[in-house]
Amino acid sequence: MSRQQTNLVTIGSVQLGAGNAIALQSMTNTDTRDVQATLEQVRQLASAGCDLVRISVPDLESVTAFGKIVKESPCPLIADVHFDYRLAIGALKQGASKVRINPGNIGDWDKVEAIIAAAKERQAAIRIGVNGGSLPRHILAKYEKPTAQALVEAGLEYLDRFLAADFNQMVFSFKSSDVLTTIQAYRLAASKLDWPLHIGVTEAGTTWRGTIHSCVGIGTLLAEGIGDTIRVSLTADPVQEAKVGLEILRSLSLRPTGISVTSCPTCARTPENLIALAEQFEQMVAGMAGQARVAIMGCAVNGPGEAREADLGLALGPGKALLFVKGQIVESVPIDHALERLYEEVSRFVTTKDGLA
Template sequence: MKRAETKKVKIGNIYLGGDAPVSVQSMTNTDTRDVISTVSQIKDLESMGCDIIRCAVPDMEAADAIKNIVKQINIPLVADIHFDYRLALESIKNGVSALRINPGNIGSRDRIEAVAKAAKERRIPIRIGVNSGSLEKDILSKYGKPTPEALVESALRNVEILNQFDFDDIVISIKSSDVMTMVESYKLASIKTKYPLHLGVTESGTVWRGTIKSSVGIGTLLCQGIGDTIRISLTGDPLEEIKVGKEILKSCGYLKGGIDFVSCPTCGRTEIDLIGIATEVEKKLASCNKNIKVAVMGCVVNGPGEAKEADIGIAGGKGEGLIFKKGVIIKKVKEDKLVEELMKEIENM
């Protein structure tokens, strides 16, 4: 799939835009001032495949903690700054890889210039983050509500502020909690600017609801070649954000390798505990790094035939099941041993 051409920007050891892979981000929900807890969570996220992590920096104590956090992690850290330009300057000094700010809300022209100059000296990109709740009063008055046109105009206004100070290492996010507004905003932005786009549905909700909204919004854009990095915003454990993000990339063809797990819906032909078996297999595969496709199918109708493209799988019967590889049956196993035998076969692959 051909992606929209965007400027290539470097954040730590990760590139966004251009020909770089689409990366997955998250944000810590620990108190940034608590270095031990924050580092622990970041390392957990790293192990799940998080490419870039963001931390809230609400005060100087949090900005000071940044220097101890970055020493202990291996992925780029983005400082999330609102209103106080001094927090941005301190975070830059303490080793962040990028900033998330809106230049228009950190103060006077000289303060914006100070941040832009410091970031440029350290080669630290700035992500301009616009959302439906952050629109300038005059833009909101002009459009009447947070329309895609309003959101994009706000983003480009903030870009222009940084451009005035000869700053060009910029990433843009234009988020909304409304999926269609989000989609249309990014589509418009992809036409009007060549800066890398950070995709996300803001305030998307709980893990269940937020996963659906994020998958629809982000997936729609990725399938049109729009987007350079993604963040799944969920009211829940940040680890879930990485799991969902990776699956979206796999589903849209942006990520190859790792486990591809498929299972069929239950129906009247099912004579084994398909839901329980599929759930257990999926859980056990979470720590598997093999590049294979695994299928859990409820009956012989949807078994070796329909799932013959799977590297290995189960086809259920009455109180038992067949284990097959590439559509070829290799053994028959009692239901209570199906998961165990399947995992043994996977381990030996």
């Protein structure tokens, strides 16, 4: 897949643009002032695959807490600031690798320039989050509503002003809760901007709805080579966001696949509870290092053949399962021990040359 080339932007130890890997990020939902709880969630998100974590900084107490969290964080942190430019400057002084602001709600431009100066001094980046809800008045008057063109025109105006302030470490986002508007805005932005794009569908909803909307919005853009960092927004535990984001990247071969578990859709031939077994096995291998394609199939007749692309897997039968490797049946296992045996074989497989990540 060819990717849109964008300028290099450095966020602590993570580099965006210029052909670097697409960074996965999520956002904590703890009270930032609770340093231990927030740090614990940052660690969980990093373990789940996040390269960057964003934290809300809504008040001065949170600025102080942010500094403590930065010191222990396993990954670079982004401060999310609305309205008060002093909080953004405070977070930068406390070690934020990037601040996310919406220049449309910061107030007078000299306040935005003060944030730019603080970021420049600390070699931090700024995400310019253009949001349909707070477009500059003259742009809203021109387009009447927050269309894709309106969002991008606002972004281009900010770009000129940031460049005039001699700053070039910008990342842009154009968020709308409408998936089609999001896709159109990012396509337009990618054709006009050389800076990294942060892709996401905002206010996507609960896990079920939000996952679908995010997969369609983010997946469509990534498949077109657009996007340098992604965040899935869900009304759920942020670790779920990270898991969905990681799987989107894996589905497009933008991240190593890890242990990918596929399973058949089940039919009248399925004799055992395949759905529960597949879900259980997916959880068993969730943290396993290495790469393997594993298939759990519902019948011995078609299973191994249908799972031809898999490295190894199970084909279920009444009371037993056939363990197969590269399409060849190697063992018949009682159903109660099938997942255990498969786990052993997958563990062995990933330590061999073929299975190494």
